[in-house]
Amino acid sequence: MSEHLQNTITMIQARNQVELEEFRGEYTVFVDPEKIQTFMLELRDQHDFNICMDVTAVDYYPQETPRFHVIYLLYSMPHNVRLQVRTRLDGNHPKLDSVQGIYTSANWKEREVYDLFGIHFTGHPDLRRMLMPEDWVGHPLRKDYPLGYEEVQFTFNFDEIMINKPHPKD
Amino acid sequence: MTDIREVSVDELRHLVSDRAMTGETMLLNMGPQHPSTHGVLRLLLELDGEVVVNVIPDIGFLHTGVEKNAESKNYQQSEVMTDRLDYLNPMGNNLTYCLAVEKLTELDVPPRAQAIRVILAELQRISSHLLWLGTSALDLGAMSVFLYCMRERELVLNIFELVSGQRMMTTFIRPGGLWRDVPVEFEATVRDFLKAMPRRIKEYDDLLEKNEIFLDRTKGIGILTKEDCFQYGLSGPVIRGSGVAHDLRKKQPYSGYDLYDFDIPTHPEGDVYARYRVRVEEMTQSLRIIEQALNKMPYGPVRSNNRKYVPPPRSEIGVSMEALIHHFKLWTEGFTPPAGHVYAATESPRGELGVYMESDGTAKPYRVHLVTPTFVNLQAIPVMSRKHYIADLIGIIGSIDVVLGDSDR
Numbered sequence: 001m002s003e004h005l006q007n008t009i010t011m012i013q014a015r016n017q018v019e020l021e022e023f024r025g026e027y028t029v030f031v032d033p034e035k036i037q038t039f040m041l042e043l044r045d046q047h048d049f050n051i052c053m054d055v056t057a058v059d060y061y062p063q064e065t066p067r068f069h070v071i072y073l074l075y076s077m078p079h080n081v082r083l084q085v086r087t088r089l090d091g092n093h094p095k096l097d098s099v100q101g102i103y104t105s106a107n108w109k110e111r112e113v114y115d116l117f118g119i120h121f122t123g124h125p126d127l128r129r130m131l132m133p134e135d136w137v138g139h140p141l142r143k144d145y146p147l148g149y150e151e152v153q154f155t156f157n158f159d160e161i162m163i164n165k166p167h168p169k170d
Numbered sequence: 171m172t173d174i175r176e177v178s179v180d181e182l183r184h185l186v187s188d189r190a191m192t193g194e195t196m197l198l199n200m201g202p203q204h205p206s207t208h209g210v211l212r213l214l215l216e217l218d219g220e221v222v223v224n225v226i227p228d229i230g231f232l233h234t235g236v237e238k239n240a241e242s243k244n245y246q247q248s249e250v251m252t253d254r255l256d257y258l259n260p261m262g263n264n265l266t267y268c269l270a271v272e273k274l275t276e277l278d279v280p281p282r283a284q285a286i287r288v289i290l291a292e293l294q295r296i297s298s299h300l301l302w303l304g305t306s307a308l309d310l311g312a313m314s315v316f317l318y319c320m321r322e323r324e325l326v327l328n329i330f331e332l333v334s335g336q337r338m339m340t341t342f343i344r345p346g347g348l349w350r351d352v353p354v355e356f357e358a359t360v361r362d363f364l365k366a367m368p369r370r371i372k373e374y375d376d377l378l379e380k381n382e383i384f385l386d387r388t389k390g391i392g393i394l395t396k397e398d399c400f401q402y403g404l405s406g407p408v409i410r411g412s413g414v415a416h417d418l419r420k421k422q423p424y425s426g427y428d429l430y431d432f433d434i435p436t437h438p439e440g441d442v443y444a445r446y447r448v449r450v451e452e453m454t455q456s457l458r459i460i461e462q463a464l465n466k467m468p469y470g471p472v473r474s475n476n477r478k479y480v481p482p483p484r485s486e487i488g489v490s491m492e493a494l495i496h497h498f499k500l501w502t503e504g505f506t507p508p509a510g511h512v513y514a515a516t517e518s519p520r521g522e523l524g525v526y527m528e529s530d531g532t533a534k535p536y537r538v539h540l541v542t543p544t545f546v547n548l549q550a551i552p553v554m555s556r557k558h559y560i561a562d563l564i565g566i567i568g569s570i571d572v573v574l575g576d577s578d579r
Contacts (some may be wrong), residue, residue, distance in 0.1 A: 016180060023510040023511065023512070024273055024274070024510065024512050025275070026511075026512060026513060028511075049284075050400045051400055051403045053402055053403060053515075053522065053524065053541060054294065054526070054541045056523065056526060056539045056540070058528060058536070058537045059537075071526070073513060073524070073526070073541070077400070077414075077416060080421050080422065082513070085511070096318065103403065104401040104402055104403075104404030104547060104549075105401065105402050105549065107549065108546075108548075110548050112545075116237075126183065126184060126185060129230075130229070131229070131230035131232060131233040131578060132230065132233065133230075140235065140238055143240055144397060145238075147239070147241075147242055166187075
């Protein structure tokens with residue numbers, strides 16, 4: 001582990017209750033969903049993690065509760081280290097504070113997570129669907145969303161399919 | 171029967187300025203079929219006369235659900251889909267995917283395979299930059315460069331056809347090494363290409379550097395500051411065109427890039443011209459890397475000897491019971507990496523291409539997420555194009571090298 005990452009982790013562990021996980025030389029910290037904004041702000045301003053490479057999520061339905069993990073991949077350009085921040089989210093109306101004001105790059109990434117997982121980011125200025133059509137029903141990357149083997153929707157059979165279509169729990 | 175919904179300006183109220191609501195500025199749709207958006211990119215422009223007030227990019231027209239599909243396929247099968255993401259960089263995509271799998275399984279890669287991977291990835295970078303140079307010059311009215319660039323790109327595609335049998339969707343780089351060793355003609359063909367290229371790059375320079383119209387339409391257009399680059403998480407030639415010497419090949423070397431000597435071209439201006447210069451100079455650097463890799467290329471196997479992940483050679487299957495069992499297991503069930511998650515990133519021609527991969531210990535990945543450079547870079551279009559003319563917007567879109575297969579996945 002690089003010296004900067006070591007210092008960062010000791011400092012944030014002293015102030016917050018965070019779990020640390022290591023796999024293949026990559027470090028992951030778990031934080032509470034309520035604290036995400038203050039935590040990210042601290043990482044950006046005090047520990048030089050100036051770039052948010054990615055925001056994504058993983059769905060652990062049905063084997064784990066809370067079912068979602070939202071993942072932030074941070075990168076510190078001056079120190080050349082990466083850090084993964086994870087937070088656990090309940091599947092019942094999943095809601096999380098937006099970090100769009102801290103890292104502008106999270107704007108589209110959060111829209112993508114909203115689109116594909118149905119996680120709402122409160123405080124996001126423009127939470128619309130990103131990749132799927134705007135009238136799409138359901139969130140495709142959830143594990144209870146069916147994969148393929150569906151009849152193709154055209155205007156003439158739209159209603160018929162919509163009645164029988166399995167809907168993921170929203 | 172559902173009706174086609176009409177989108178009113180009211181729904182976009184939070185995105186446009188107040189002047190659009192009174193009709194003082196105009197909202198104009200550009201794309202998704204516009205030739206200069208390089209694919210199915212739709213831009214909603216707010217215009218004050220001919221001046222751009224705001225741009226609202228709309229992507230997703232090429233969404234193919236690769237991430238969802240990967241969850242139902244095993245590790246070898248998912249790799250085929252990575253070719254189709256960024257269709258100008260299939261070798262680089264394969265490489266990134268394989269690096270993620272190798273990190274997850276702690277698989278070793280023989281030195282010969284590493285060298286060939288570097289050569290192929292750099293050839294791919296040259297071919298991608300050539301296509302970029304041709305099309306973006308075409309957008310700005312320089313027709314002949316396009317024809318020359320396509321001519322040279324053909325040479326690279328011929329090399330890919332020689333090694334893998336495919337020109338674009340190669341799937342040549344596999345977890346643990348390569349599909350097979352390169353044929354004997356490979357070295358001579360690449361050396362011919364290396365000999366021809368420097369003169370050709372000079373030719374493009376002559377065509378564009380002395381072209382008044384090209385210079386007028388690129389210099390001082392679409393300026394991005396360093397702070398913008400960090401805020402928007404940009405990478406690749408875009409960030410190097412703003413004077414940040416960031417290149418993953420140097421910063422976090424993979425596949426033995428640390429063995430080769432090369433420079434990172436940077437230009438501090440941050441305009442369209444700087445990005446153009448960075449890419450052209452990168453082609454020369456790529457040629458340097460290829461030459462060194464060819465000179466140093468060791469002999470030996472091109473696939474790892476770890477039979478739990480990599481299939482045995484065909485010659486062994488007839489005589490060894492274990493080889494037959496491994497072959498059968500690998501092609502029916504697939505391999506089962508330990509549970510965990512990794513992130514592997516490479517420097518693609520467009521920026522940082524990352525693969526986030528999560529395994530639950532079964533033969534299929536639990537989650538594959540692709541962090542693609544075009545998706546990130548497109549977000550910065552509004553910052554770059556405000557207060558410029560529509561005609562300049564064309565140059566700006568060209569300068570970030572849009573590949574919609576990459577952004578929509």
